[in-house]
Amino acid sequence: MANRPAAALVLRVGDRERLVRLARSSSGRAGLAQRARIVLLAAAGEAHTVMAERVGVSRPTVIGWRERYAERGLAGLDDEPRSGRPRVVDRRKIVAETLKPPPKRLGVTHWSSQLMAARLGVSNGTVAKAWRDYGVQPWRVETFKFSTDPExxxxxxxxxxxxxxxxxxxxxxxxxxxxxxxxxxxxxxxxPMQPGLAERxxxxxxxxxxxxxxxxxxxxxxxxxxxxxxxxxxxxxxxxxxxxxxxxxxxxxxxxxxxxxxxxxxxxxxxxxxxxxxxxxxxxxxxxxxxxxxxxxxxxxxxxxxxxxxxxxxxxxxxxxxxxxxxxxxxxxxxxxxxxxxxxxxxxxxxxxxxxx
The missing domain is CATH 3.30.420.10 (Ribonuclease H-like superfamily/Ribonuclease H)
Known part of the structure; x- marks a missing residue:
């Protein structure tokens, strides 16, 4: 009985094509593509347990997104506004921490975006953007020597x-x-060099x-x-x-x-x-x-x-x-x-x- 197909979800006019595009998209949000797949499987009459296994989520998640679509259509697949103040990342703090040497326990000579992201609890993309904006490049090193010549x-x-x-x-x-x-x-x-090939x-x-x-x-x-x-x-x-x-x-x-x-x-x-x-x-x-x-x-x-x-x-x-x-x-x-x-x-x-x- 657990795998008995639920009643097929009725899609709204014109939504099928948009859901297919969302499910196949590689440039959009991964969560939105996953939700579109759930709705399409529900429209095909698949059982909730089967859908959960195919999409890789829990059964309550499948039921929840099916109900959200039934109530609000495609708009129901978007994320709900989150309560509370949006998180603000202090890019100056990222730069300030980057200018400090990494802890000896890490065994590295300079920060990578992944290491800094783990240290501050942010994404490495956020770290990389802060570095670009402030012109910080921990992976680069240059040489110098100041002359001590008295003349x-x-x-x-x-x-x-x-x-x-x-x-x-x-x-x-x-x-x-x-x-x-x-x-x-x-x-x-x-x-020797040839068309399409460098010298080797x-x-x-x-x-x-x-x-x-x-x-x-x-x-x-x-x-x-x-x-x-x-x-x-x-x-x-x-x-x-x-x-x-x-x-x-x-x-x-x-x-x-x-x-x-x-x-x-x-x-x-x-x-x-x-x-x-x-x-x-x-x-x-x-x-x-x-x-x-x-x-x-x-x-x-x-x-x-x-x-x-x-x-x-x-x-x-x-x-x-x-x-x-x-x-x-x-x-x-x-x-x-x-x-x-x-x-x-x-x-x-x-x-x-x-x-x-």
């Missing part, structure tokens, strides 16, 4: 002044070395040694004087400086360099003293990003090294030289845009912000 202001002003107003009678060259460039060879041949290569590789790339970038033209050498000691650096001097035999040179120990060896200072037409301008400690040749190193890394496959250091050196030759055929000036005051103001803001925290 920070003077060196920034000096180097940036060279970029923005280079001397009329001198050529400005940015000099540095890119050390430990690895000759990596893939374990299988690279599969194996994830593993074989190391065949390293090389060091020395470069001097002429900012006015973008021309690069370069050399590849097996090591990057002061001996190799001095040999490269002599190569640069030979490339510009009659010009006054202003060299922008960082504070690497090899750049300040007595042998280097002695040679520079014997060649007064060449003057050095050092970037601040931890301020090598002021050296424009670093931008060029990034270009050569992306265009020739990162995706390359080299079966020996000699092969790597050959391809680097080929890129340099090609670069010098199409080079362009490197233009610095920030003034020294803009850089110093931003550095002061960052330092102040870090101290406040």
């Amino acid at each position: 920070w202001v003077a060196k920034v002003t000096d180097v940036v002044g060279l970029y923005l107003a280079p001397p009329d009678n001198a050529i400005v060259l940015c000099v540095d070395e890119k050390s430990q460039v690895q000759a990596l060879d893939r374990t299988q041949p690279v599969l 290569r194996t994830h593993d590789y074989v190391r065949h040694g390293t090389t060091t790339l020395f470069a001097a970038l002429e900012i006015a033209t973008g021309t690069v004087t370069a050399a590849v050498k097996p090591r990057h000691r002061h001996q190799e650096f001095l040999a490269f400086l002599k190569q640069v001097a030979k490339a510009y035999p009659d010009d006054e040179l202003r060299l922008v360099m960082d504070n690497y120990a090899a750049h300040k060896r007595p042998e280097i200072r002695t040679w520079l003293a014997a060649n007064p037409r060449i003057q050095v301008h050092f970037t601040p400690t931890s301020g090598s990003w002021l050296n424009l040749v670093e931008v060029w190193f990034g270009i050569i890394e992306r265009q020739a090294i990162r995706r390359g496959s080299f079966n020996a250091v000699r092969d790597l050196n050959t391809k680097i030289r080929a890129l340099i030759d090609g670069w010098n055929d199409r080079c362009h000036p490197f233009v610095w845009t920030k003034t020294a005051d803009q850089i110093l103001r931003r550095a002061n803001r960052q330092t102040t912000s870090n101290t406040d925290h």
